[in-house]
Amino acid sequence: MFNLTAKALACALSLAIAGMAQAAEPIVIKFSHVVAENTPKGQGALLFKKLAEERLPGQVKVEVYANSSLFGDGKEMEALLLGDVQLIAPSLAKFEQYTKQLQVFDLPFLFDDIAAVDRFQQSAAGQGLLKSMESKNITGLAYWHNGMKQLSANKALYEPKDARGLKFRVQASAVLEEQFKAVRANPRKMSFAEVYQGLQTGVVNGAENPWSNIYSQKMHEVQKFITESDHGVLDYMLITNTSFWNGLPAEVRSELEKINVEVAAEVNKQADALNQEAKQSIVDAKSSEIIQLTPEQRGKWRDAMKPVWKKFEGDIGADLIKAAEAANQQ
Ligand code: LMR
Secondary structure, eight states: OHHHHHHHHHHHHHHHHHHHHHHHSOEEEEEEOSSOTTSHHHHHHHHHHHHHHHHSTTTEEEEEEOTTSSOOTTTHHHHHHHTSOSEEOOBGGGOTTTOSGGGGGGSTTOOSSHHHHHHHHHSHHHHHHHTTTGGGTEEEEEEEEEEEOEEEESSOOSSGGGGTTOEEEEOSOHHHHHHHHTTTOEEEEOOGGGHHHHHHHTSOSEEEEOHHHHHHTTGGGGOSEEEEOOOSEEEEEEEEEHHHHHTSOHHHHHHHHHHHHHHHHHHHHHHHHHHHHHHHHHHHHTSSEEEEOOHHHHHHHHHHHTTHHHHHHHHHOHHHHHHHHHGGGO
16 A cells, blocks of 8 residues: 555656656757748748747747858758757758759759649659658658749850859759759859858859849849749758657647648748749849840750759659659649
């Protein structure tokens, strides 16, 4: 009897302590990213924080670090694997060390528009890619849109020959390097935080980014021309450390999963509007000229860059490229 009571007491005590510990110490989720807050990813991170803290009060605390303030894009993946951050949303161009399949998103002129990108991401093939890095302890939670990329430079770019010899900043992606080599330009890998200065000092002459990134980093102030090329996509995968995620209390994880569905839907609904607003602000700033391509000029860029697909078909998989292409026709 005594034993039983003592055991019951000890058990109740340890539950109470665990409860107190839980109440006293929320799970801290650090979310680090490299862009400004007034961008699709910046807004998505803040919305995730708001919903998580509202719906899991005292249980979860989300710290958002924008603008490479905690980790730049050379380091954020490593930090996630080491457990120094719990959520990041790198651009799909930045995963090649972990899976070659995501390179599909960088292939130039593969997707007609962001709606096609969305259909592919939501397809069985696209959803499968979220799980493609679990053996590396990385779990994909959602896709977030930014938008289609535009070419910027200090020279007017109407046709591929105009880019010849220019130095273009690229994300850490072999596909994007080949894309610029295909027009006989010189690609240079550079982390996002360094792009503005790189353009300003002439280390590079041009870059490619969606409007929201161009505007929020003030790249339009140091680029005389922006060609509305829509030649590729810059989207994100929201990822977490698999062990961290699987180790969360089940009810916390399932609430966060619901929140992730909502946040992704909201980011993806707002992304285009944010890019259009950013484009308008660039037009209003009058610091750079926006070049519209004729269908014929755009066709020339497409013809020059499309051979890149073949070079990566072996790594990406021909079936995956076909599945992505098929999303254009739906
Ligand atoms: C870039 O490096 O240009 C982008 O990936 C930055 C971002 O996260 O949008």
